[in-house]
Amino acid sequence: MTIHDPAAELRANVATPFEAARAMPISVYTSETFLALEQEHVFAKSWLCAGRADALKAPGDYLTMEIAGEPIIVLRDRQGTLRAMSNVCRHRMSILLEGRGTVRTIICPYHAWTYNLDGSLRGAPAMELNESFCKEASGLPAIRCVDWKGWIMVTLDPDLPEPGETLREMDDLVGYLPMQDYVEVFREEHRWNTNWKILAENFMESYHLPMCHGGTIGGAVDLKKMTCPEGFPGFNFHHILKDDSVALSIAHRDNTTLEGDDRYRTWLISVYPSLMITLTPGYFWYLCLTPDGPGHVKILYGGGLHPDFASDPEAPAHFEALKTLLDAVNDEDRGCTERVWKGMQARHAKPGALSHLERPNYEFARWIAGRMPG
The missing domain is CATH 2.102.10.10 (Rieske [2Fe-2S] iron-sulphur domain)
Structure with missing residues (x-):
C-alpha cells in the first residue's frame, strides 16, 4: 500500500520553477493529517x-x-x-x-x-x-x-514579529489608500463546502473571472491585459483598472488627492494565510478564512466605504446596489469552489499546469510549504 506524505508532496511540487508549475497536490487539500499540520504550523503561528x-x-x-x-x-x-x-x-x-x-x-x-x-x-x-x-x-x-x-x-x-514588520511592503503598494479610515458597513459569517485553500486560491487569481463570473463582472475582464506581479514574503497581490459603471469603484468626485490611474485602480491583496482584501478608492470588501475540517471553510465576509463616501448622503443607495453585486459574485465563487472540492474526490482528478495568471497561487503554495516541518 502506498503511504502519502502530503507535506513531502507539496515540497516536491513547489520545487518546480513557476514557468513549469502545477497546482498543489490533491492530498494537500483532502488530508486530515495535512490539516493538522496547517493548524499547528500555519494558523497557530500566524497573524x-x-x-x-x-x-x-x-x-x-x-x-x-x-x-x-x-x-x-x-x-x-x-x-x-x-x-x-x-x-x-x-x-x-x-x-x-x-x-x-x-x-x-x-x-x-x-x-x-x-x-x-x-x-x-x-x-x-x-x-x-x-x-x-x-x-x-x-x-x-x-x-x-x-x-x-x-x-x-x-x-x-x-x-511573531508585528504585522507592520512582516507586511511592511504594503505601505509602498497601497499606502495612498487609508485602509485604517475605511468604515465597515456589513459583516456576515458563512460556511462553504470546500477546502479553505481552494477559496483562498480562487481569490488570488482573476483568471477565473470571465467564466466563473459570466453572469456578473466577467464580461468586463480582458485576460490579455491582465498581469500578476511577484508578491512579497507576507502577501501576494494583483490589480485591475475599473470604469465608473460601479459608482463606488472609483475615487469620490470631491477627492483631490488621488490622480491618474490611482483613481480607478482596484487592488486584490492576499495576506497569508487567510485574509483576502479587495481595496478600491471607494469601497473595500474582505474574507477571513478558518478551516472547518478538510472539506468546509468558515468565512467572515465584510465590507465598507472609503471615508469620502461614508460621509456622502448618496452613498447608502450606491452601496445597496454594490452589496447586491458583491453577494451575487460571492454566490458564483461558492459554486466554483465547491465544484473544485467535489472534483478532487474523483479517481481521475489530477493537478494541472498553472497559467501565468496564477502566479499568486504558486507563491501561496511555496509559503505554505515553507512552514511545514521536515
Whole structure:
C-alpha cells in the first residue's frame, strides 16, 4: 500500500520553477493529517484577522473567534483598548462567550465566575472554603492582539514579529489608500463546502473571472491585459483598472488627492494565510478564512466605504446596489469552489499546469510549504 506524505508532496511540487508549475497536490487539500499540520504550523503561528477594528466601537463590545481550535474573545476594555484573551473559564473550562455582542463583565454561563474586561477574575461564588483558590491567579490568559491599519490581528505566537514588520511592503503598494479610515458597513459569517485553500486560491487569481463570473463582472475582464506581479514574503497581490459603471469603484468626485490611474485602480491583496482584501478608492470588501475540517471553510465576509463616501448622503443607495453585486459574485465563487472540492474526490482528478495568471497561487503554495516541518 502506498503511504502519502502530503507535506513531502507539496515540497516536491513547489520545487518546480513557476514557468513549469502545477497546482498543489490533491492530498494537500483532502488530508486530515495535512490539516493538522496547517493548524499547528500555519494558523497557530500566524497573524489572523478577526475583522475590522471599528466593529468594536464601545467598551464591552466583543466578538469571538477560534485559532487552531483555541477559543478567543476580542473586545474593547473600559479604557477603549483592544484586547484578546482566552474564551475558556478558569474553573471548569466552559466556553464563556459566543458570537458578538456587548457585555459589562464576562460571566461564565456554568457557575457564574465573573471576569472584568481586562480578563482579571472579579468574583467566584462559593469558593471561600477552598484553600488552593487564588483569585489573582485565575484571570483569563492574554493573547496578542493589535490594530493593523484598521484590521484586528490576533496570534497565538508570543514571538511573531508585528504585522507592520512582516507586511511592511504594503505601505509602498497601497499606502495612498487609508485602509485604517475605511468604515465597515456589513459583516456576515458563512460556511462553504470546500477546502479553505481552494477559496483562498480562487481569490488570488482573476483568471477565473470571465467564466466563473459570466453572469456578473466577467464580461468586463480582458485576460490579455491582465498581469500578476511577484508578491512579497507576507502577501501576494494583483490589480485591475475599473470604469465608473460601479459608482463606488472609483475615487469620490470631491477627492483631490488621488490622480491618474490611482483613481480607478482596484487592488486584490492576499495576506497569508487567510485574509483576502479587495481595496478600491471607494469601497473595500474582505474574507477571513478558518478551516472547518478538510472539506468546509468558515468565512467572515465584510465590507465598507472609503471615508469620502461614508460621509456622502448618496452613498447608502450606491452601496445597496454594490452589496447586491458583491453577494451575487460571492454566490458564483461558492459554486466554483465547491465544484473544485467535489472534483478532487474523483479517481481521475489530477493537478494541472498553472497559467501565468496564477502566479499568486504558486507563491501561496511555496509559503505554505515553507512552514511545514521536515
